[in-house]
Amino acid sequence: MFSRAVRLSRAALPIRVASQRVPIAARRSVTTNAAQAQVDKSTIPESEDEPFTIRLSDESFETYELDPPPYTLEVTKKQLKQMYYDMVVVRQMEMAADRLYKEKKIRGFCHLSVGQEAVAVGVEHAIEKTDDVITSYRCHGFAYMRGGTVRSIIGELLGRREGIAYGKGGSMHMFTKGFYGGNGIVGAQVPVGAGLAFAQKYTGGKKATVILYGDGASNQGQVFEAFNMAKLWNLPALFGCENNKYGMGTSAARSSALTDYYKRGQYIPGLKVNGMDVLAVKAAVQYGKQWTVEGNGPLVLEYVTYRYGGHSMSDPGTTYRTREEIQRMRSTNDPIAGLKQRIINWGVATEEEVKGIDKAARAHVNEEVAAAEAMAPPEPTAKILFEDIYVKGTEPRYIRGRTLDEVYYFN
Amino acid sequence: MKRSTVVIRPSARALSRQASSQSFLLARSSALTSRQRRLYSTHPPNARLNLPIDYATTPLLAHTSQAALSNPELPASVRNGTTKRMNLFQAINDALSTALAEDESVLIFGEDVAFGGVFRCTTKLAETYGGDRVFNTPLTEQGIMGFAIGAAAEGMRPVAEIQFADYVFPAFDQLVNEAAKFRYRDGAGGRSAGGLTVRMPCGGVGHGALYHSQSPEALFTHIPGLKVIIPRGPVQAKGLLLAAIRSNDPCVVMEPKILYRAAVEQVPTTAYELPLGKAEILKEGKDVTVVSYGQPLYKCMAALKAAEQDFGVSVELIDLRTIYPWDKETVFNSVRKTGRCVVVHEAMVNAGVGAEVAAAIQEDPETFVRLEAPVARIAGWSIPTPLVFEQFNLPDVTSKCYLTLGLADVYADGMPRDIRRHQKGDEFLRDLSMNSGILKQSMLHSSRRGVDWLMGIVLDDIILSVFLV
Numbered sequence: 001m002f003s004r005a006v007r008l009s010r011a012a013l014p015i016r017v018a019s020q021r022v023p024i025a026a027r028r029s030v031t032t033n034a035a036q037a038q039v040d041k042s043t044i045p046e047s048e049d050e051p052f053t054i055r056l057s058d059e060s061f062e063t064y065e066l067d068p069p070p071y072t073l074e075v076t077k078k079q080l081k082q083m084y085y086d087m088v089v090v091r092q093m094e095m096a097a098d099r100l101y102k103e104k105k106i107r108g109f110c111h112l113s114v115g116q117e118a119v120a121v122g123v124e125h126a127i128e129k130t131d132d133v134i135t136s137y138r139c140h141g142f143a144y145m146r147g148g149t150v151r152s153i154i155g156e157l158l159g160r161r162e163g164i165a166y167g168k169g170g171s172m173h174m175f176t177k178g179f180y181g182g183n184g185i186v187g188a189q190v191p192v193g194a195g196l197a198f199a200q201k202y203t204g205g206k207k208a209t210v211i212l213y214g215d216g217a218s219n220q221g222q223v224f225e226a227f228n229m230a231k232l233w234n235l236p237a238l239f240g241c242e243n244n245k246y247g248m249g250t251s252a253a254r255s256s257a258l259t260d261y262y263k264r265g266q267y268i269p270g271l272k273v274n275g276m277d278v279l280a281v282k283a284a285v286q287y288g289k290q291w292t293v294e295g296n297g298p299l300v301l302e303y304v305t306y307r308y309g310g311h312s313m314s315d316p317g318t319t320y321r322t323r324e325e326i327q328r329m330r331s332t333n334d335p336i337a338g339l340k341q342r343i344i345n346w347g348v349a350t351e352e353e354v355k356g357i358d359k360a361a362r363a364h365v366n367e368e369v370a371a372a373e374a375m376a377p378p379e380p381t382a383k384i385l386f387e388d389i390y391v392k393g394t395e396p397r398y399i400r401g402r403t404l405d406e407v408y409y410f411n
Numbered sequence: 412m413k414r415s416t417v418v419i420r421p422s423a424r425a426l427s428r429q430a431s432s433q434s435f436l437l438a439r440s441s442a443l444t445s446r447q448r449r450l451y452s453t454h455p456p457n458a459r460l461n462l463p464i465d466y467a468t469t470p471l472l473a474h475t476s477q478a479a480l481s482n483p484e485l486p487a488s489v490r491n492g493t494t495k496r497m498n499l500f501q502a503i504n505d506a507l508s509t510a511l512a513e514d515e516s517v518l519i520f521g522e523d524v525a526f527g528g529v530f531r532c533t534t535k536l537a538e539t540y541g542g543d544r545v546f547n548t549p550l551t552e553q554g555i556m557g558f559a560i561g562a563a564a565e566g567m568r569p570v571a572e573i574q575f576a577d578y579v580f581p582a583f584d585q586l587v588n589e590a591a592k593f594r595y596r597d598g599a600g601g602r603s604a605g606g607l608t609v610r611m612p613c614g615g616v617g618h619g620a621l622y623h624s625q626s627p628e629a630l631f632t633h634i635p636g637l638k639v640i641i642p643r644g645p646v647q648a649k650g651l652l653l654a655a656i657r658s659n660d661p662c663v664v665m666e667p668k669i670l671y672r673a674a675v676e677q678v679p680t681t682a683y684e685l686p687l688g689k690a691e692i693l694k695e696g697k698d699v700t701v702v703s704y705g706q707p708l709y710k711c712m713a714a715l716k717a718a719e720q721d722f723g724v725s726v727e728l729i730d731l732r733t734i735y736p737w738d739k740e741t742v743f744n745s746v747r748k749t750g751r752c753v754v755v756h757e758a759m760v761n762a763g764v765g766a767e768v769a770a771a772i773q774e775d776p777e778t779f780v781r782l783e784a785p786v787a788r789i790a791g792w793s794i795p796t797p798l799v800f801e802q803f804n805l806p807d808v809t810s811k812c813y814l815t816l817g818l819a820d821v822y823a824d825g826m827p828r829d830i831r832r833h834q835k836g837d838e839f840l841r842d843l844s845m846n847s848g849i850l851k852q853s854m855l856h857s858s859r860r861g862v863d864w865l866m867g868i869v870l871d872d873i874i875l876s877v878f879l880v
Contacts, residue, residue: 108618108798159799170620170798184622185578186550219549222581247550249526255549319526378799385803389794396792400809401461401802 030304031059032329034118034276034338037073039346048078060280064263064270066299069287073279077348081357083125083278084343087117087336088361090141093150096369097140097157097171101313105373106157109184110171111138115308118335119242120145122281123210127289129178132200134193135212137172138242138307139182142212146179150368151375160375167378187213187220190239194226197237197298206293208236210285216247218261227265230298237298238288239265242275248311249320265300275303276335306333460717460808464673464709471693471712472644472676479646479677484685494677499670502645502678503532503610506652507570509682511540514568516606517656519545521555521572529574530612530671556582560589560604560661568606568656576613576665577622583630590661591636605659610652612668613641614706614757615805620798626758626791631663632735632767638662638687639735641705644674650685651732658687667706690738692745696727699751702742702768704731707755707806714808734764739771743778750783755806760790 036057043052051074061068094112101110113120120141123133135142143153148164156163157171164174165182172184180196183189193211200207213223218241230237241261245252252259262270273284281303288299306329310317317326343349349357378384386395466472473479476494497505510517519533525547527534537545548555552573559571573579579586586609594603615624631639638660642648648666655662693708694715703711708730715726727745731737746752752772754765765788772786773779789806797804 108620109623168620168798170618173621184620185580187581216550219551219554220581221551221553248529249523250547250549254547314529380800380803385797385800386792386794399800399803400805400807 029059030062030272030274031057032274032276032304032306032333033057033059034274034278034333034335035341036060037277037279037342039342041346044077044346044348049076051076054279056280056283057274057277060274060277061284062262062272064260064265064272064300066269066271069271069283071283073283073286075279075282079125080339080343080348083121083282084336084339084354085357085361086121086124086145087278087339088358089150089365090117090120090144091336092362092365093144093153093369094140096154096365098309098313100154100157100369100373106171107159108170109137110157110313111311112309112313113138113141113307115329115334116242116244116275116305117141118278118281118339119212119240119275119303119305122275122278123212123240123285125278126282126285127208127210130205130207131289132178132180132193132196132207132209133212134180134189134196134209135182136186136189136214136217136242137182137184138214139172139174143174143176143179143182146176148174148176148179150365151372154369154372155375158372158375159378160372161378161384162372162375187217187223189213190217190220190223191226191229193239194230194235194237197230197235198233201233201236208238208289208292210238210240212240212242214247215241215243215245215252215259215261216250216255217241218264219247219256223264227268227298227300231265231268234295234297236289236292238285238292238301239268239298240301240303242303242305244305244307246307246311246320249315251320260302262300262302265298268298268300270300270302272302272304275305276333276338278335278339460713462713462808464713466673466675466709469709469712471708472674473646473678474676476677479679482646484650484691485679485683489679489681489683492679492681495680496675497645497649497678498672498675499642499645499648499666500530500532500534500672502649503652503666504534504536505678506649506656507533507536508539510568510570510653510656511536511544513682514656516566517544517568517570518562519570519572520548520559521610522550522574523547524572528572530666530668532610532666532671533572552578552580552582553585556585556609557589559607559609560585560593563590563604563607563661564593564602566606568608570608570610570656573609573611575623575668576611576627577619577625579609579611579627586631586637586661586663587634591634593636593661595636603659604661607661608652608655608658608664609662610664610666612671613665614667614669615796615801616669617801618798619796619801621795624796624801626665626756628663628665628734628756629758629763629767632737632764634735636661637735638733640664640687640733642666642732643705643708643730644670645676645678647685647732649678650683651687653682654684654687657684662687665705669706685732688733688736688738690741691730691732692727692741693730694726694728696725696749698724698726698749699753700727700729700742700745700749701753701755702729702731703755704734704764705757707757710806710808711755717808731764737764737768739775742768743772743775746772746778746786747781750781752782752786753789754786755789757791757805759793760788761793763788763790765790 037054039054045052053072053074056071056073058071091114094114097106097110098112100106124145133142133146140153143164144150152162152164153174156165156167156169156174159167161167164176172182174182181189190211190213193209197209200209217223243252243261247255258264262272271284271288274280284301288301292299308326308330340354343354344351382395382399385399479494480490507519519536523529524533525537525545533545555571559569562569573582590604590607597603613626628639628641631637640651640655640662642651652664655664701711701715711728715728718724718726727749729742729745754768756764769786769788791804794804
């Protein structure tokens with residue numbers, strides 16, 4: 001089976017652009033360099049909205065029983081700037097969450113996606129609002145990209161009523177239109193995603209579901225159960241393993257017999273993507289969506305990415321990997337720095353303009369975070385505690401943990 | 412949402428009454444400040460009863476070596492030995508280390524256990540006993556459990572860790588259909604998964620929300636073939652865990668995660684077992700029996716102290732320790748003596764351990780005829796664990812319960828203590844109609860006392876002991 005995969009991926013090679021840097025015989029792997037895409041500068045139009053073609057690195061993808069996506073991508077200046085803006089906002093938002101957590105304003109479990117921004121942003125720029133996304137607990141970036149506001153996400157982390165899930169879910173459980181969470185149980189979202197895809201197919205329309213899970217979750221039995229159903233019923237499901245190399249503190253090689261997660265679908269074609277390059281992610285998901293809505297069934301993607309921080313706020317993230325490794329990824333493979341470099345090199349925007357985008361994103365996040373912090377804490381009422389669970393009128397008539405001096409009383 | 416405080420809104424009528432009293436308003440304003448700070452459901456400010464548990468002084472933990480070694484359940488050799496100060500995770504680590512050292516067939520595995528585990532229970536075990544006996548698994552709960560059952564069936568003694576009890580559900584099938592039924596279905600073949608021990612942290616932690624604060628113990632008590640054990644502190648954890656590992660039945664050991672660091676006591680250094688399926692009477696009393704297990708025991712202790720002081724009642728406190736199969740004899744004997752029983756647990760009230768204990772008590776003719784009040788349950792509401800409102804769900808010191816027929820009363824934190832059992836009990840019983848609805852009665856009564864009920868909020872300032880009329 002695997003030899004066949006290797007053969008196929010070699011057979012696909014001629015499709016790629018001419019400049020092969022790696023000998024065909026050598027085992028190739030996807031790069032995590034975020035700044036390898038190229039463009040013929042003379043083709044870049046003046047207009048913000050006129051598309052032009054960029055050429056992705058030939059190390060952007062690896063495939064399994066699948067012809068690789070085109071190594072070219074049509075973008076506009078405006079789109080590039082928007083992607084850059086979105087990634088900066090997501091990172092700033094995560095940094096704000098980090099700060100608020102350290103100030104003890106956010107409590108509980110909190111998982112940040114600093115370093116992985118290109119996946120959330122690239123996916124959203126490749127799909128429509130009518131498509132669905134479901135992901136794991138590292139979900140802030142996706143919630144934002146799906147249409148959640150920064151204030152509603154930070155508000156949620158702070159447990160406020162105006163939070164995106166009414167302050168009831170916190171970090172791991174965020175939902176918005178077209179976004180089904182945020183799930184605290186490792187792998188549980190994957191079969192749910194298959195169900196979403198089934199409903200999309202059933203109701204018609206060219207819609208797909210993007211289902212994300214981590215390299216740790218990929219060993220959960222229900223992931224494979226979902227694969228089988230999706231292939232059996234030819235569902236428009238884009239399974240996607242966000243491989244950030246570590247499931248909590250266990251590296252992929254220590255937890256997985258086969259670390260080529262894009263081959264994990266066995267009977268489902270796979271596509272491994274440079275998850276540090278937002279353009280490669282966009283190209284891959286765009287291609288995957290087209291492929292699946294044309295009735296070709298599901299696809300298993302693997303986004304090769306990296307989280308700079310620990311697994312959660314209680315994990316410094318340095319006990320199971322070296323500081324050098326983190327530093328190297330940060331300094332050479334950063335998705336935001338990579339896109340920034342290309343935007344400037346290609347003349348899509350001047351350094352000043354990019355700085356302006358940075359500033360605008362930061363100002364936006366600061367403003368939104370301030371608004372979230374200013375939200376009133378939830379009223380400790382029985383209504384909030386019991387809503388959406390008990391039939392009206394059957395709720396317990398009191399809540400616990402209160403003392404008499406916390407109410408007004410007369411007499 | 413312009414309102415800047417978290418107060419429960421007074422009615423217009425109440426407000427106008429307040430406005431008429433300037434001094435009253437002034438008095439409230441200082442309380443408002445403390446309210447504003449209470450963004451999370453932390454301990455109430457100015458509380459007299461719902462104070463943080465002081466683990467350093469609670470009589471439920473052995474603070475001295477002497478106290479630890481005087482435990483009559485320990486064999487003489489242990490009682491003549493020494494003790495060491497440990498918290499719950501260190502005691503568990505000690506038990507696991509002992510088991511690994513004494514029996515080659517003991518294995519420990521689970522998510523991140525080789526690094527010491529997220530709660531540090533397996534610290535240094537991999538270094539000491541080698542990576543082939545203590546190892547990490549992929550994130551695959553169903554796989555972990557099935558793997559453990561297979562190993563146990565071959566005679567190993569696997570100790571599988573599920574990182575949080577909330578994650579156990581994918582493994583539920585393996586526990587219910589494989590582990591619990593193995594011996595039964597193999598019959599004369601004689602094979603079983605008896606060497607299996609499953610450990611998992613459970614219970615509230617302050618902010619665990621949907622998937623990190625649940626207490627699913629009752630689900631396992633529904634399965635014949637499993638033993639379900641919940642220790643309340645380090646001494647117990649060591650003895651019960653060792654007993655579970657050595658036991659020839661599959662055991663589920665649920666560790667209240669909030670106690671991992673909080674509960675510290677002197678633990679005997681040598682290996683010892685505490686009996687499975689045996690409850691422990693923590694305090695003797697004659698008026699009411701309180702049955703609980705795990706972390707709520709500490710709250711029960713605080714509540715019964717307050718009750719004894721305020722109402723002059725005498726409360727017996729029983730720690731079930733093993734919640735399935737549980738020690739009916741000890742509980743029945745106690746209830747036959749006191750005539751009243753309250754079961755307290757964090758897990759939601761419906762179909763919980765409380766239901767089972769209450770049903771068993773009323774089924775037992777000898778105990779039933781001694782009952783002077785319905786068996787009461789104080790447990791979590793039937794809701795998913797809230798994120799910021801966790802404390803509003805968990806039983807607290809002043810949780811309401813109705814122990815006597817039709818009697819509900821209100822005892823408010825900070826209110827004058829005039830409803831003393833010996834003064835008013837009989838009167839109240841006569842006053843309150845049996846079928847008029849407990850709540851309504853309590854509301855009427857509270858209104859008289861000036862509590863604002865108009866928002867439908869009834870404060871939980873109701874101490875269980877009031878009902879021991």
